[in-house]
Amino acid sequence: MTRAELDAAGITDPALRADYAHCRALNARHGRTYFLATRLLPPERRPAVHALYGFARWADDIVDDLGAAAPVAERAAALRALEDELTAALDGAARRKGARGTSPVVRALAHTAARYGIEARHFTDFMTAMRSDLTVTDYPDYPALRRYTHGSAAVIGLQLLPVLGTVAPRERAAPHAAALGVAFQLTNFLRDVGEDLDRGRVYLPADLLAAHGVDRELLRWSRETGADDPRVTAALRAATALNREVYREAEPGIALLDPVARPCVRTAFVLYRDILRAVERAGFPVLRRRVVVPRRRRAAVALVGLGAVALARSRAGAGAARPAAGAVAR
Incomplete structure (x- = not known):
């Protein structure tokens, strides 16, 4: 199916096709919900999302x-080497609609960014956020986490917006797209509390934890013990409530997307929110x-x-035969 997607996207350069195929493999291997x-x-938009x-x-x-x-x-x-490579590739892409870097992911990204x-x-x-993960291990409050x-x-949602397309001015859809990216990540934080703790990080606001007697x-x-504690459960429940608020911020933006992109985003929205519900129904065993x-x-x-x-x-096919009143904003 990779070949059909690349053909549909008009990506013909063999090296660039290999770069996009590499990104697709990363998505399929590590991001099951996202990949689904x-x-x-539409096939022609998938390579950009994979990049x-x-x-x-x-x-x-x-x-x-x-x-x-x-x-x-x-x-x-x-990280510095990656960012330097990215900067050079993006500068080259801006001039030439495609630049060569040393990493397949950077080459595909530069091509997508220009396109x-x-x-x-x-x-x-x-x-900048990735660099902060090297030294920042917790967040004092929710504003700091945001x-x-x-x-x-949030910027992931903003990067995706031009690929998805909108039926309203992009600036109207942007806050919702940013909120959706944050909602997904807050869900990941809740699901992965234990794994993140093993890496020395806590992505739950310290003041929220402290309000429930948790440190x-x-x-x-x-x-380490596998034991439940009602204080931890209460704190996780409060974090879940915050996460739900962000999903509410994000949801109206789905209707502002290009209709052919809405099923993809709606599916991701439902599946990630299902993770949140599954955590809650299981009693927060994270x-x-x-x-x-x-x-x-x-x-x-x-x-x-x-x-x-x-x-x-x-x-969309009927609309192509009978032009609609408004065009999709790209």
Whole structure:
């Protein structure tokens, strides 16, 4: 299917096709929910989404998986090298609609950024957030966490917006797209509390934890013993309520997207929110294990998405024969 997507996107250069295929493989291997939703996009838009995901994943892996005991200085140097490569590639892409870097993910990203006019500042903000992960291990309050998630998650939604397309001015859809990126990441933070703690990080606001009598030591005790504590459960429930508020911020933006892109985003929205619900229904066992949405549920949501895709594409075809009143804002 990779070949059909690249053909549909008009990507003909063999080296560039290999770069995009590399990004697609990263998405398929590491982002199951994200990849499933991406399959609902028109084929010509999927490679761009794979490129954006692939780059984000590459940078995140430098922060988290660059060897079990890699010192901060080594990770920082790797991030600097990646950012330098990215800057050079984006500058070249702006001039030539495509530039060669040394990493497949950077080459594909530069091509996507030029093709869709994605602002370079969104990538700069993302790299700033990645660098902060090297030294920042907790956040005093929710506003501080939201400042971090602007660069680590909100900008991902903003990067995707030109690829998805909108039926309203892009600036109207942008706050919702940014909120959706944050909502997804807050859900990941809740699901991965135990794994993040193993890396020395706590992505739950310290004042929220303290309001329920929780600190890092109690989280560590619960992680190491596998025992529940009502104070931890109460804090996780409060964090879940904050996460739900962000989903409410994001949801109105789905209707502002190009109709053929809505099923993809709606599917991702439902599946990520299902992770949140699964965590809650399981009693918040996130310090012991990773909660997942059952495969049957994911398949059912995807099936609904497929039906929505068929309807949207049939309407788009009718619209091509009979021009609509307004054009899609790209």
